[in-house]
Amino acid sequence: MSILIKNGRVIYGESLEIMDADVYVEGNKIVKVGKGLKESADVVIDAKGKVISPGFINTHTHLAMTLFRGLADDLPLMEWLQNHIWPLERKLTPKDIYWGSLLGALEMIKSGTTTFVDMYFHMDEVANAVNEAGLRAYLTYGVVDLSSEEKAESEIKEALRTLKFIQKLNSDRIEFIFGPHAPYTCSPGFLRRIRELADEHGKMVTIHVSETKTEVEQIKEQYGKSPVELLDEIGFLRDDVIIAHGVWLSEKDISILKKRGVTVAHNPASNMKLASGVMPLRELLEAGVNVSLATDGDASNNNLDMLEEMKLAALLHKVHTLDPTIANAYTVFKMATQNGAKALKLNTGVIKEGALADLVIIDFNKPHLRPIHNIISHLVYSANGSDVETTIVNGKILMLDREVLSFDEEKVLDKAQKVAEDLLSR
Incomplete structure (x- = not known):
């Protein structure tokens, strides 16, 4: 599977450089990071106004x-x-x-x-x-x-x-x-x-x-x-x-x-x-x-x-x-x-060519994340988990536009509630 994430602001490399760039993922690796990537992909995600961060x-x-x-x-x-x-x-x-x-x-x-x-x-x-x-x-x-x-x-x-x-x-x-x-x-x-x-x-x-x-x-x-x-x-x-x-x-x-x-x-x-x-x-x-x-x-x-x-x-x-x-x-x-x-000892934690494709896309089109002066500062001091829009692990999309794709979210919420209530009554 291949994924092309376009028009995002990328937190690149160990130095946490902020780049306006696209990210191309093939299999479970990040293959390319750069502006205007033309690679065809199975899935294309528009990240305009969003930040592409290491997971x-x-x-x-x-x-x-x-x-x-x-x-x-x-x-x-x-x-x-x-x-x-x-x-x-x-x-x-x-x-x-x-x-x-x-x-x-x-x-x-x-x-x-x-x-x-x-x-x-x-x-x-x-x-x-x-x-x-x-x-x-x-x-x-x-x-x-x-x-x-x-x-x-x-x-x-x-x-x-x-x-x-x-x-x-x-x-x-x-x-x-x-x-x-x-x-x-x-x-x-x-x-x-x-x-x-x-x-x-x-x-x-x-x-x-x-x-x-x-x-x-x-x-x-x-x-x-x-x-x-x-x-x-x-x-x-x-x-x-x-x-x-x-x-x-x-x-x-x-x-x-x-x-x-x-x-x-x-x-x-x-x-x-x-x-x-x-x-x-x-x-x-x-x-x-x-x-x-x-x-x-x-x-x-x-x-x-x-x-x-x-x-x-x-x-x-x-x-x-x-x-x-x-x-x-x-x-x-x-x-x-x-x-x-x-x-x-894992080849991830950064966005760069050759690293494992463990990425998240964070929506900065929100009042508590504007104006954007410093992206790293905003992520540490202003953002919260609900700002995460897309989660990718090992090159597979687990959540897209806040919708979890790998299992039934409502079923898990309902079943976990019942299990917890039953546990207290034992």
């Missing part, structure tokens, strides 16, 4: 938690998890996960996310939903051992089963990655085994690290070192690791993360909502650590809108440091695109 990359979420949106708000993390979320999760069935994941996929498509990293359970159902929706995803079954050898064996068996299931899908959009939940739920020996399995199968790893002050204090009391120091000591940290949150990081932690090439997935909305703290973004960026952007799950955000997440990231760090130059629009936009692609 957004959400490097940490829990997709099926869409079913918990609006439940147990305004609580501290551990109370939220132990007293509300975990009891509900024990009631979830595989089909619940499927419909919750489709709802999350719908939300992502309609707000311009083209790639995401997901940690949850019943991940074969998440994979089925993603396969149907057409998004690009890195999926992990979140393993925990709680210092139990029996639990460890069971969890590893399920992770490997999920890996095989995803491999059998034979999709160039869906990858399995390993996902130990966190150092406070996984013993050092278990974490070493996961590291070995990741190496054996050539897969990446993602893990929650230093999300709360209490977590860090707990690990220090138990092991005499920070979570990052503990992970480094056991040889866990490499450039194929994405740590989620990284709120409570010391200067030594940051130095280790830089040395090992680890990416930190920043979740500003979730960190603020759960009062977890403020990630040391200035220090991470100054050290040269790759920082990507993420929403976390719908239960702690409460949406998957990466455009909104960019604004929150920029504003949070300005007010926290009392420095308006921190987290400028260009830095944050790269966190949501290029840095996520770098973390995943």
